[in-house]
Amino acid sequence: MEFLINENLFVSTKLYQLTKSKQKTALSYEDYQNKDTFEQVKHESSFMSQTVSSGVRYDLLGKIAQETMLTRNTIAQILSKIQPYKFDYFKHNPEEFIQECIRLITDEKSLLIKDNISYHEIEGKFADEIFFTTNINRKPEDQHNKLTKSVVDQVFTDSDVEKDLLKELESHEEILVYAKLPRSFYIPTPVGKYTPDWAICFAEGEVQYVNFIAETKGDSSKKGLRAIEDAKITCAKQLFNNMSSKTIKYDVIANYGELETKAGVPLSKKDALSLEEQQSLINVLIHDQQ
CATH class of the missing domain: 3.40.1350 (Trna Endonuclease; Chain: A, domain 1)
Incomplete structure (x- = not known):
């Protein structure tokens, strides 16, 4: 399981955009009507190179355990074997880190259990x-x-x-x-x-x-x-x-x-071949083989 996460866990780095604008020197009536009073000067996009703390506390083990229906102890064992540079993703983008871990663990879990599942009839029914x-x-x-x-x-x-x-x-x-x-x-x-x-x-x-x-x-x-x-x-x-x-x-x-x-629906009468059509088809097939 931890090998799967180490190989496939990728979390996007948060991106911020900075747009610099200045107010137009001359404004027309249409500019006011369209709320087009600024002209763009510069547009920049950059990845965040430092971890920014929002003060939000994440229950990493609890959230993954709840969504994957595994115990907190099991999740702790899985995460403890992840490579440090992969676990570092959690600091940069905790929400996506949690969701990706849930997805990878659930997918792997499904492969392990789907061929061993069995059902037994119980009392009760849907209303x-x-x-x-x-x-x-x-x-x-x-x-x-x-x-x-x-x-x-x-x-x-x-x-x-x-x-x-x-x-x-x-x-x-x-x-x-x-x-x-x-x-x-x-x-x-x-x-x-x-x-x-x-x-x-x-x-x-x-x-x-x-x-x-x-x-x-x-x-x-x-x-x-x-x-x-x-x-x-x-x-x-x-x-x-x-x-x-x-x-x-x-x-x-x-x-x-x-x-x-x-x-298991049989061919309807309108789709079924008549005896003459069947014989004609057989003759064509026999001719093709000669």
Whole structure:
């Protein structure tokens, strides 16, 4: 762990900017209207070469321990093995030093635990009211109303990928009902709470997995995921794999086509090849091989 921090911990040096200006000798009415009464003379940017104390006391061990869910003693052992010149970053930029340590420790922790996690069913359940919580500070363009298959009439999406999927869920007949899962519904993981994006219910007999829990990403591969995101997704897969029901599945999807494929949806009649089309395709393939 300390090797990871020594290799990857970089904290930016605080930068200050100095702008020298002087008032214009002649001012027009437009200058007053536009509040353009000064003209810039010189603009300088410099890095701080000395440590400046603000008087703010930082609970270094406590903050990192709280965010990484490790003990103060464990954090102390990790930090004690950091190279002195790396630890010196704390004096120059304590806030960024703490956040970078949290990020690196959490990422490394996720790699160590994700393949060893297991879940067991316990008593209790989430209340239905979690779907009716008020969404504040959301953009109007992210709001979707008059939905016919959602468990609630109003849904907020977080990306264009989710907007496109929402349209598909509303238009496909095999979808019975779906829910955009709220943040108050979550899966506990060792690297923090995780909320999948969607719960989707297909019509009985249409698919192998009638109930599908989906995480939407622009790319359903793991190429663009941070270690902590990858760990949360791995934990979610382990949770649903451990469930006794064989009609539920969790996976990452990029679009409705991937949802169909991963849910085990058979080709619809309009997409299936007729016997004549199948024979014609076979003949073409045989001809190509000759």
